[in-house]
Amino acid sequence: MSKENKEDITFWEKAQQSFKVVILDEETFQEIDSYKLSRLNVYTLLSVLFIGMAALILSLFFFTPARKLVPGFGEIEENSEFIQLKSEMDTLTSTVSNQQVYINSLRTLLSGNSDAKLPDLQSLNKPVLSENIELSGVQVAETARSLKLDQLSFVPPLRGTISSKYAPEIEHLGVDVIASKDTPIQATMQGIVISSDWTLETGNTIIIQHPQNILSTYKHNSAxxxxxxxxxxxxxxxxxxxxxxxxxxxxxLHFELWYGGYHVDPTLYIRF
Structure with missing residues (x-):
């Protein structure tokens, strides 16, 4: 028999040669368990584990969204969906930020700061009023007319006598209406209540957001x-x-009417 055949037989015999693996107690050296193994068993087990791990990793990349992390594996449709989702997320982030600005402006307004200006939710990135220009009541009314506010229908919040008129030049941004005790206050238009709370200066105050970017404020209520x-x-x-x-x-009742971020004279559109 040639030398090469002897080496082949020797390797094969070594691969089949059995070994006994014994597990002993560390203190008593008593045999707990034992296993009979051969080099061939070990090689086979390691090969199966390697192939199994490789198959699992490849499956994760080819049959799950993780394949998008590998350059060249992302499909055009999936990339388009990702771009669309990112765009929607950016829009939501911007909307939340704008709403926070709006809420902060409302809080400032409710605190009694007559210099506060309510931003337009549809154009928060554009200044509603220039910081360097103060509009008079007449100018504001003319602006509101140009926006066709007078073509809308309003319900009087209550019937009574106006004790203080709209006078923005003295920082009175609405009208004061006197009526009988316990007179109910009515919503001037349909809408959603965005604030119903009490403040130190304005007492029980309620604010309603109406369609077409109209907002109404009702202050000093008993309930x-x-x-x-x-x-x-x-x-x-x-x-x-x-x-x-x-x-x-x-x-x-102190009643204010806002349109597109402008405070306007309610008596131009409502008969109290």
Missing amino acids: LLKKAGDRVEAGEAIAIIGNTGELSDGPH
Whole structure:
């Protein structure tokens, strides 16, 4: 027999040669378990494990979304979906940011800061009013007319006597209306209540967001009948006339009307 055949037989015999693996107790050296193995068994087991792991990894990349992480494996349709989702996420992020600006402006307005300007949700990235220009009440009214606000229909929040007129030049951004005790306050248009709360200066105050970027504010109420998030119809009772807040000197309603971020004279569109 040649030398090469002897080496082949010797290798094969070594591969089939059995070994006994014994597990002993560390302290007593008592045999706990034992296994009979050969080099061939070990080689086979390692080969199966290697092939199995390779197949699992390839399956993860070829049959799951993880394949998008490998350059060249992303499909055009999937890339388009990713771009669309990213665009929608950016839009949502921008919307949330704009709404936060709007909410902060509302809080400033409710705190009694008459210099506050309510931004237009549809154009928050554009200044509603120039910081260097102060519009008079007449100019604001003319702007509102150009936006055709006077073509809309409003329900009087209540019937009564106007004690203080709209006068932005003295920072009075609405009208004060006196009426009988416990007179219900009505929503001037349908909309959603975006704030129903109490502040130190304006007392019980409710703010409603209406369609076409119109907003109405009702201050100094004795009681609020609606909460934030409620939908209301035009003419629906939302509060009771009162005398709450430090800025109130008697039972009345302070009513403000805003359009596109501008405060306007309510008497131009509503008969109280």
